[in-house]
Amino acid sequence: MTHSQKTPLHRPAPHESCYLHVKGEARYVHDVPPPPGLLHAALVTSPVAHGRIVELDVSAARALPRVHAVLTAADVPGVNDCSAVIADEPLLADGEVHCCGQAIAVVVAESLADCRAAVAAVKLRVEALPAIFSSREAVAAGSYMNGVHIIERGDVQGALARCALRFSGEIETSGQEHFYLETHAALVLPEEGGTYKITSSTQHPSEVQANVAKVLGIPRNRIVVEVLRMGGGFGGKETQGAHLAAWAALAARHTGRPVECWMNRDQDMLFSGKRHPWYSRYEAGFDAHGVLQALDVFTVPNGGWSNDLSRAILDRCLFHIDNAYFIPHVRFEGRIARTNRPSNTAFRGFGAPQGVMIVEEVFNRAAEALGLDPAELRSRSFYRDDEEHNRTPYDFPLPGPRSQRIHEELMESSEYVARREALEAFNQRSPLVKRGIGYQPLKFGVSFTHSMLNQAGALVLIYSDGSVQLNHGGTEMGQGLHTKMMAVCAHELGVPMGRIRAMNTATDKVPNTSATAASAGTDLNGAAVHAACVTLLARLRPVAAKVLGVDVARAPDIAFADGQVYIPGESYETSFDAVVRRAYEDQVSLSSTGYYRTPNIKYDASIGRGKPFHYYAYGAAVSEVEVNLLTGEHRVLRTDILHDVGDSLVPSIDRGQIEGAFVQGLGWLSCEELVWNDKGFLLTHSPDSYKIPTIGNMPTDFRVELLQQATQPDVIHGSKAVGEPPFLLAISMVTALRHALASVRPGAAIELKVPCTPEAVLREIERLREAVTVQERQHELTT
Amino acid sequence: MNALRFYVNDHLVEESAVSPTTTLLYYLREKLGLFATKEGCNEGDCGACTVAIVDAMAPGGPKFRAINSCLVLLPMVQGKRVYTAEGLATGDDLHEVQKRLAEGFGSQCGYCTPGVVMSMFEAAYREDLDEDWKLDDQMCGNLCRCTGYKPIYDATREVAGTRPEGRFRDVLEKAEASPMTLTYEHGAQRYFTPDSFEALWDVLEDHPTARLVSGGTDLSLEVSKQFKILPLLVSVEGLDALRRLAVDGDTLFIGATARLADVEDVTAERWQPIHRMLRFFGARQIKNRATIGGNLCTASPIGDMGPILVALGATAHLGSREGSRSMSVQDFLVGYRQTALQPSEILTHVTVPAIPATARCVAYKVSKRQELDISAVSAGLYVELDEANTVTLARLSFGGLSARPATRAAQAERALVGAQWTLESVERAAQSLKEDFNPISDHRGSSWYRSMVASNLLRGFFHETASGAVPALPYRPTATVNSFAGR
Numbered sequence A: 001m002t003h004s005q006k007t008p009l010h011r012p013a014p015h016e017s018c019y020l021h022v023k024g025e026a027r028y029v030h031d032v033p034p035p036p037g038l039l040h041a042a043l044v045t046s047p048v049a050h051g052r053i054v055e056l057d058v059s060a061a062r063a064l065p066r067v068h069a070v071l072t073a074a075d076v077p078g079v080n081d082c083s084a085v086i087a088d089e090p091l092l093a094d095g096e097v098h099c100c101g102q103a104i105a106v107v108v109a110e111s112l113a114d115c116r117a118a119v120a121a122v123k124l125r126v127e128a129l130p131a132i133f134s135s136r137e138a139v140a141a142g143s144y145m146n147g148v149h150i151i152e153r154g155d156v157q158g159a160l161a162r163c164a165l166r167f168s169g170e171i172e173t174s175g176q177e178h179f180y181l182e183t184h185a186a187l188v189l190p191e192e193g194g195t196y197k198i199t200s201s202t203q204h205p206s207e208v209q210a211n212v213a214k215v216l217g218i219p220r221n222r223i224v225v226e227v228l229r230m231g232g233g234f235g236g237k238e239t240q241g242a243h244l245a246a247w248a249a250l251a252a253r254h255t256g257r258p259v260e261c262w263m264n265r266d267q268d269m270l271f272s273g274k275r276h277p278w279y280s281r282y283e284a285g286f287d288a289h290g291v292l293q294a295l296d297v298f299t300v301p302n303g304g305w306s307n308d309l310s311r312a313i314l315d316r317c318l319f320h321i322d323n324a325y326f327i328p329h330v331r332f333e334g335r336i337a338r339t340n341r342p343s344n345t346a347f348r349g350f351g352a353p354q355g356v357m358i359v360e361e362v363f364n365r366a367a368e369a370l371g372l373d374p375a376e377l378r379s380r381s382f383y384r385d386d387e388e389h390n391r392t393p394y395d396f397p398l399p400g401p402r403s404q405r406i407h408e409e410l411m412e413s414s415e416y417v418a419r420r421e422a423l424e425a426f427n428q429r430s431p432l433v434k435r436g437i438g439y440q441p442l443k444f445g446v447s448f449t450h451s452m453l454n455q456a457g458a459l460v461l462i463y464s465d466g467s468v469q470l471n472h473g474g475t476e477m478g479q480g481l482h483t484k485m486m487a488v489c490a491h492e493l494g495v496p497m498g499r500i501r502a503m504n505t506a507t508d509k510v511p512n513t514s515a516t517a518a519s520a521g522t523d524l525n526g527a528a529v530h531a532a533c534v535t536l537l538a539r540l541r542p543v544a545a546k547v548l549g550v551d552v553a554r555a556p557d558i559a560f561a562d563g564q565v566y567i568p569g570e571s572y573e574t575s576f577d578a579v580v581r582r583a584y585e586d587q588v589s590l591s592s593t594g595y596y597r598t599p600n601i602k603y604d605a606s607i608g609r610g611k612p613f614h615y616y617a618y619g620a621a622v623s624e625v626e627v628n629l630l631t632g633e634h635r636v637l638r639t640d641i642l643h644d645v646g647d648s649l650v651p652s653i654d655r656g657q658i659e660g661a662f663v664q665g666l667g668w669l670s671c672e673e674l675v676w677n678d679k680g681f682l683l684t685h686s687p688d689s690y691k692i693p694t695i696g697n698m699p700t701d702f703r704v705e706l707l708q709q710a711t712q713p714d715v716i717h718g719s720k721a722v723g724e725p726p727f728l729l730a731i732s733m734v735t736a737l738r739h740a741l742a743s744v745r746p747g748a749a750i751e752l753k754v755p756c757t758p759e760a761v762l763r764e765i766e767r768l769r770e771a772v773t774v775q776e777r778q779h780e781l782t783t
Numbered sequence B: 001m002n003a004l005r006f007y008v009n010d011h012l013v014e015e016s017a018v019s020p021t022t023t024l025l026y027y028l029r030e031k032l033g034l035f036a037t038k039e040g041c042n043e044g045d046c047g048a049c050t051v052a053i054v055d056a057m058a059p060g061g062p063k064f065r066a067i068n069s070c071l072v073l074l075p076m077v078q079g080k081r082v083y084t085a086e087g088l089a090t091g092d093d094l095h096e097v098q099k100r101l102a103e104g105f106g107s108q109c110g111y112c113t114p115g116v117v118m119s120m121f122e123a124a125y126r127e128d129l130d131e132d133w134k135l136d137d138q139m140c141g142n143l144c145r146c147t148g149y150k151p152i153y154d155a156t157r158e159v160a161g162t163r164p165e166g167r168f169r170d171v172l173e174k175a176e177a178s179p180m181t182l183t184y185e186h187g188a189q190r191y192f193t194p195d196s197f198e199a200l201w202d203v204l205e206d207h208p209t210a211r212l213v214s215g216g217t218d219l220s221l222e223v224s225k226q227f228k229i230l231p232l233l234v235s236v237e238g239l240d241a242l243r244r245l246a247v248d249g250d251t252l253f254i255g256a257t258a259r260l261a262d263v264e265d266v267t268a269e270r271w272q273p274i275h276r277m278l279r280f281f282g283a284r285q286i287k288n289r290a291t292i293g294g295n296l297c298t299a300s301p302i303g304d305m306g307p308i309l310v311a312l313g314a315t316a317h318l319g320s321r322e323g324s325r326s327m328s329v330q331d332f333l334v335g336y337r338q339t340a341l342q343p344s345e346i347l348t349h350v351t352v353p354a355i356p357a358t359a360r361c362v363a364y365k366v367s368k369r370q371e372l373d374i375s376a377v378s379a380g381l382y383v384e385l386d387e388a389n390t391v392t393l394a395r396l397s398f399g400g401l402s403a404r405p406a407t408r409a410a411q412a413e414r415a416l417v418g419a420q421w422t423l424e425s426v427e428r429a430a431q432s433l434k435e436d437f438n439p440i441s442d443h444r445g446s447s448w449y450r451s452m453v454a455s456n457l458l459r460g461f462f463h464e465t466a467s468g469a470v471p472a473l474p475y476r477p478t479a480t481v482n483s484f485a486g487r
């Protein structure tokens, strides 16, 4: 093996913390050994979905033993706001409450049991006001926030009028609880001189820092936020972790003692926002060749009571309604419903899954109406690599769309056509069990659509023994970001992975970071790490020349790989450690920052035009399901995925992201059902009643392949983002279910609702049994 | 009064300064500083808190059992060995299950991982994980939101039943049953585990408000979720006689404290419908603690053992100082959370008669998620046929359709008895079934769904048993009702 082959890049590697995980040594916020004097913070929350606080008397609670403080809005020294984008989220309710579970007061006590006693002792009376819960209700009431976003091209109404097949409809998709296994937590240590050290389970330490500074009314430099790792985030810890840190910081400020704010599962699920439930109306038209020509969509996410990230989520939805399809005439209009639910927030896919569901519903209905294979029908409308078929609705030309290529490869490897035929034959023979197959392509834009956020920093420290500390702005939540960053760093510096330690993410190492989100963590931070390493190597090369005893002019020829430093093909060789030691002796700086910003991202929402993404990820899946017609229960028998991650930085990590995202998507579309009572209280607030997939829900035969020869230009080592896109592939399950149900009554229109719980499926089975098919109606008319 | 004594990762723990309702999870984390074991729900539904104990009294010899530490109160591990993810490595050498999981890419965020490791640990020493569905069953109590489970499944498959060399084999070989008997007090709270019936009757008579506890998978929720302070708990786990699980000729004897995991084993052949119900019951960790006594005495309308035991015509045996009495399980389950137990009386065991060759019997459980979920509908369906294919006896018992547990569908039964066992009469019975029940709607299922499914299960029952054989289920059946037979 030559030295240069010894890079850790593009090779499978276990998660950087895997040995700590399996030994149980990996620490999360709630596992930090309690510092002396630790107090606990818990919340008094709103019992109603919308109301006016008419009495809030905390005196009895304050008087309890072991209770150190009970804090209300009046006790906030700075600004009573803990929001992400628009300042509309009071940290503690003041006067009015807008959802069940909204925080009204913080109790601070010596144990959680003491906290419970204190919460119970708070006298709270809230006068209920009328509440709005769904997007539909909000549309009817005109309850919106944050303006309108319209993306429009061509002449939708004119085109619709010319279409051979034209239909309209409504589609609703449901919310989804993140169900990160680690619930929200933050630990705040007051330190000398009015400074604070915060350990937070957050995807966005800089925002935690900013919000705490705002709430306490102090400059940000007095606060250090550190993230050890998260026990899952999935978007749920992008904005909403800040609240816990702010409550705990407020408590620490008032008591002068360390305070932990940790939520148990029920508290977490009741408090936190979820994936936006979504309501859409659409009208679609296909030409005589079965090509989608026009799509008119009015779409309304349920934002909950405050903005949070809803605007960016709506934007991403609009950017993805087209999915992999070129649609000549479009009008996509989106508005955000303001409702009395917890504020809905980021969740893997960030609006894209909901947007894509609209166009996939359109294709499914069209295929069923035309009696065509929905996979084939979809492929007729793919973006193509020519000027006539490559422009997105926001009029940006897609560079080299990969949908067709992936489609062809996957159709073949999954034997889609043959299996589809075999399934239909099976269904003829099988009265009580039906099978179906579904295909789902995807295109996913990568970048923060708000261009400012596309920047990242890194700080690489080399110690004089040759060991390396790696800091970057991204947070680790299981997605393997640190592993990938270590691979980039090890590759760049030419040292083994084992020489690098990925440090906890901290705001005193890299300032002003963006959230680890939008699947962009690797792209942004990887490029920043790369930049830092390039700087360091530029300093080390001349030193290496000295150590090797060659002329400094030969410095560019020197290779660094796997801890060795040498000139390829020549006998000069030394070690990285020796070069580093010499650099120290020669007074050469061994630390460097690195910085990266994504070039050329510009989008103007007022006209719906621009380039919101740096590039696009592609993929496709084929799923086969089986449905039991007696109970509506169903199961994915097999899933084949072909996914485009560019040249995978660490293929084992990417594969894990694809599998995990897919199964999470299955959960969203099948067993995960949020049920609220008519007062706006969440009934399914624990895993007893909220069912995420278990091991038996993974496809029985699960085949995941990475697209080969897929180098992505201008991204770190030719790779692509992977965190969110494969979530969308789970929609293949819905299409497969529809295929299965089609055999219950061939020709009848299917109205399957999501999530496809056994009950939802059985309802559709029974509806179909009663439904009269088009053919039957014609038959009736003619006889 | 005794101190609590048990071992954690081979270190002796002696404790007398905590409440007897302290959960093992809380104790490990807050008192022992062992943070590997996580709280993901505190209700037995996520598996993040999974630890292993040595069950020295398990049928067939000592076993490791994965259990939910969030539902275990400290006195329940009296005298036992507890292992957590921190305790598996020997020096720098990881346990085989840890190695396989780590190197097989089985951890992402790592939060579920220590619990997953402990379930895999049990799997490594189980010798009966010979079928794929048992691997699912072994692991379905461990939720993982990151991986999509494939690497966890693959790693478990690799280690299952391998009984890795090393000190844990010795632990099993040397395991000796230590008495569970205990009297523990702290503040105003007491926990009592008698080892004789005399002592049990004494305490029950002296303290009419005492709460009985068996595996605790139901009762502990009052502590872990409702934060109740229970003044006096009396455990029946220390009474050897109640643990008996045996086949006596044609009768299955299930002691009140027999673990459902063991009941599952013993019913695999001759009482296959019970076995089949247990396949969809809770998760491995739950079944490793839960008992038949606890299940029946909770008298929950969604309890799963009631319907199948009623269908099989099982008998409940009750004991008190006055002696013993028995009645059908059906009569035992009087109403919503109500049994025929008198004060100071306990359930001692359940007997189940053999299933005659002339009978057809299946158990079904339908829920939103097939694994580790509470039933929307559960059913025990039983008919006996004569040579002329006439139904001579029908017991159709349902959970989830009414407030009373394991209710018989009287009208549907009437429609069947005396009729030919044909699709037509089943269809009539399925129609009558709609009149038998008026189920509630809740987050587990609407009234419409429950009714519809109940009728359809009856139809499925007919299809499945048409061939007469005891119907078995394939790996990962799409539904608990195996409709292939009806093809």
Ligand SMILES: Cc1cc2nc3c(=O)[nH]c(=O)nc-3n(C[C@H](O)[C@H](O)[C@H](O)COP(=O)(O)OP(=O)(O)OC[C@H]3O[C@@H](n4cnc5c(N)ncnc54)[C@H](O)[C@@H]3O)c2cc1C
Binding pocket: B043, B044, B045, B211, B212, B213, B214, B215, B216, B217, B218, B219, B220, B236, B256, B257, B280, B281, B282, B283, B286, B289, B290, B291, B292, B293, B294, B295, B296, B297, B298, B302, B303, B304, B305, B341, B345, B346, B347, B348, B373, B374, B375
């Ligand atoms: C995560 C989870 C999943 C579950 N899944 C299922 C499921 O799928 N199906 C299902 O039916 N149940 C399920 N349960 C409920 C519960 O596990 C079972 O009902 C179990 O069988 C209870 O047994 P136990 O020994 O743990 O009961 P315990 O909690 O010990 O006792 C329950 C009640 O019975 C009384 N009791 C116990 N033994 C006796 C006795 N011998 N004499 C008199 N009274 C007695 C106790 O006083 C107590 O009130 C689940 C529970 C959890 C937490």
Ligand code: FES
Binding pocket: B038, B039, B040, B041, B042, B043, B044, B045, B046, B047, B048, B049, B050, B068, B069, B070, B071
């Ligand atoms: S904490 Fe979830 S099962 Fe115990």
Ligand code: FES
Binding pocket: A181, A231, A232, A478, B106, B107, B108, B109, B110, B111, B112, B113, B143, B144, B145, B146, B147
């Ligand atoms: S690895 Fe994150 S929950 Fe399993």
